[in-house]
Amino acid sequence: MLKLYDTTLRDGTQAEDIAFSVEDKVRVAKRLDGLGVHYIEGGFPGSNPRDIEFFKAMRRERLLSARLVSFGPTRRSGIKAKDDPNLKALVSSGAGAVTVFGKSWRLHVSKALRVSMDENLEMIFDTVGYLKKRTGEVIYDAEHFFDGYKDDPEYALKTLKAAEEAGADYLVLCDTNGGSLPFEVSSVVGDVLKAKGKATLIGIHAHNDTEAAVANSLMAIKEGAMMVHGTINGYGERCGNANLCSIIPALKLKMNINCVTDEQLRGLRDASRFVQELANMSPYKHQPYVGDSAFAHKGGVHVSAVVKSPETYEHIRPELVGNRQRILVSDLSGKSNIVCKAAEYGLNVKSDSTAVKDTLKELKSLEHQGFQYEGAEASFELLMQKALKKRESYFRLLGFRVIDEKKKDGEPPYSEATIRLEALGVVEHTAAEGSGPVNALDRALRKALERFYPSLKEVKLLDFKVRVLGGLSGTASKVRVLVESGDETDKWGTVGVSENVIEASWQAIVDSLEYKLFKDKKRAKKK
Numbered sequence: 003m004l005k006l007y008d009t010t011l012r013d014g015t016q017a018e019d020i021a022f023s024v025e026d027k028v029r030v031a032k033r034l035d036g037l038g039v040h041y042i043e044g045g046f047p048g049s050n051p052r053d054i055e056f057f058k059a060m061r062r063e064r065l066l067s068a069r070l071v072s073f074g075p076t077r078r079s080g081i082k083a084k085d086d087p088n089l090k091a092l093v094s095s096g097a098g099a100v101t102v103f104g105k106s107w108r109l110h111v112s113k114a115l116r117v118s119m120d121e122n123l124e125m126i127f128d129t130v131g132y133l134k135k136r137t138g139e140v141i142y143d144a145e146h147f148f149d150g151y152k153d154d155p156e157y158a159l160k161t162l163k164a165a166e167e168a169g170a171d172y173l174v175l176c177d178t179n180g181g182s183l184p185f186e187v188s189s190v191v192g193d194v195l196k197a198k199g200k201a202t203l204i205g206i207h208a209h210n211d212t213e214a215a216v217a218n219s220l221m222a223i224k225e226g227a228m229m230v231h232g233t234i235n236g237y238g239e240r241c242g243n244a245n246l247c248s249i250i251p252a253l254k255l256k257m258n259i260n261c262v263t264d265e266q267l268r269g270l271r272d273a274s275r276f277v278q279e280l281a282n283m284s285p286y287k288h289q290p291y292v293g294d295s296a297f298a299h300k301g302g303v304h305v306s307a308v309v310k311s312p313e314t315y316e317h318i319r320p321e322l323v324g325n326r327q328r329i330l331v332s333d334l335s336g337k338s339n340i341v342c343k344a345a346e347y348g349l350n351v352k353s354d355s356t357a358v359k360d361t362l363k364e365l366k367s368l369e370h371q372g373f374q375y376e377g378a379e380a381s382f383e384l385l386m387q388k389a390l391k392k393r394e395s396y397f398r399l400l401g402f403r404v405i406d407e408k409k410k411d412g413e414p415p416y417s418e419a420t421i422r423l424e425a426l427g428v429v430e431h432t433a434a435e436g437s438g439p440v441n442a443l444d445r446a447l448r449k450a451l452e453r454f455y456p457s458l459k460e461v462k463l464l465d466f467k468v469r470v471l472g473g474l475s476g477t478a479s480k481v482r483v484l485v486e487s488g489d490e491t492d493k494w495g496t497v498g499v500s501e502n503v504i505e506a507s508w509q510a511i512v513d514s515l516e517y518k519l520f521k522d523k524k525r526a527k528k529k
Contacts, residue, residue, distance in 0.1 A: 008246060009243065025059075025465055037273045044060065044097065048092065076125045076126055102141075103143035127165070131168040140171055142162075144162055144173060172202065173202055180215065191206070204229070208243070211241045219231075223253070251291050255322065268321065268323065282484075297328060349390065396516055401421070402421040404418070432450045461515060463487055483497065483499075483509070485507070
């Protein structure tokens with residue numbers, strides 16, 4: 003069976019402008035697991051504290067089916083694998099599999115590693131053998147393989163043989179510079195399959211520097227590769243990696259390779275937007291399959307035809323990947339998305355129900371204002387509860403004031419928030435200081451509410467992101483605030499939008515605390 007290998011959390015984070023917190027990485031890993039990815043590469047635990055903390059955090063999480071992978075290089079020159087601290091870090095990470103990369107191109111062996119060709123082969127063999135004895139599965143990434151093969155096919159194949167003889171489970175051919183084209187990949191993969199032993203499987207890892215990473219990956223699979231590497235939305239260094247959001251539906255819908263279930267495929271767009279939000283990246287509207295414009299129709303002839311028969315201008319049904327058809331003149335669809343979302347939350351609603359119509363109407367209005375609910379699942383669930391007239395009001399704001407005062411250059415500002423609210427029929431008036439205006443407001447709100455709802459003491463703010471929307475109004479532009487919160491058992495995201503960053507933060511924080519109370523009540527009813 004073909005295996006999907008995601009490297010968003012490692013290769014994807016090498017993209018310009020992308021940085022995930024540890025909590026972000028945990029949430030992405032769990033979403034990838036739900037999407038049906040078989041391997042999730044978490045990073046290099048020997049290189050930085052964040053990856054070390056991520057692997058520690060993942061020991062407390064339970065993946066449904068995916069296998070977590072640690073990543074690193076072959077041993078250093080001049081020492082044995084058993085003495086290399088980086089390899090020890092890979093083994094001790096707790097990951098179920100290890101991916102190790104080595105050099106396939108003579109240029110890199112001589113210029114980057116500065117070792118002999120024979121020593122490079124020894125480094126590969128020693129490393130893979132050491133890891134194979136200590137981990138469940140070893141994946142060997144043959145770095146710069148296609149460039150190495152073009153330069154010296156005999157030596158490039160020797161590097162694969164060294165890894166294979168040492169016990170590697172997969173030999174992954176990497177187009178690290180992204181300069182290969184589909185016909186080249188097809189030819190080289192065919193040659194490798196003829197030359198290698200029967201026990202070891204081949205994989206493909208493509209970069210997108212010629213805009214051919216997806217095509218190269220599909221051609222390798224057509225030739226016989228049984229593992230494909232990629233990232234969500236194609237994030238990666240330089241021009242990016244092969245985009246799993248294009249590869250997965252192409253495999254399942256075009257090549258009849260059942261790499262994920264139908265239900266998992268329907269979650270593809272949500273997964274794409276979820277990762278975009280946590281990466282704090284603007285969605286790419288024209289992305290195939292999952293972009294807003296992938297099934298949008300504007301031209302008169304197109305609209306006339308697609309209303310009668312969608313297949314006239316749509317290569318697949320958008321619902322298969324969790325997307326929807328859009329008629330730009332009059333947006334006619336969207337109810338099915340609401341029904342699917344409601345089902346995720348255990349709500350049985352019909353597409354013609356008042357709740358769905360009300361939610362769709364408000365959702366469109368809110369999205370026009372700048373709200374986005376990918377990565378803010380808790381806010382969307384509360385929106386659904388409001389439409390169903392089931393959302394409870396746990397308190398009523400009577401007013402708040404935030405003071406931010408700076409007295410001298412070189413000294414930090416002083417922030418204080420005061421708040422008045424009514425909860426359970428009682429008026430509470432309190433104040434709190436903070437490291438900034440938002441932090442002060444958050445502390446004041448919690449201080450006021452914890453008297454009435456002690457469980458709010460369990461809530462921790464795990465992450466806080468601000469994105470300027472548009473920006474044409476300068477400092478008066480709208481901002482979207484995405485807050486990630488958690489308690490002892492769960493994590494959730496909420497969102498707020500306003501021209502005032504404190505107001506946007508207030509919206510997201512209020513949703514976060516109300517979601518905690520809503521969640522607790524729902525859990526209590528089940529008991």
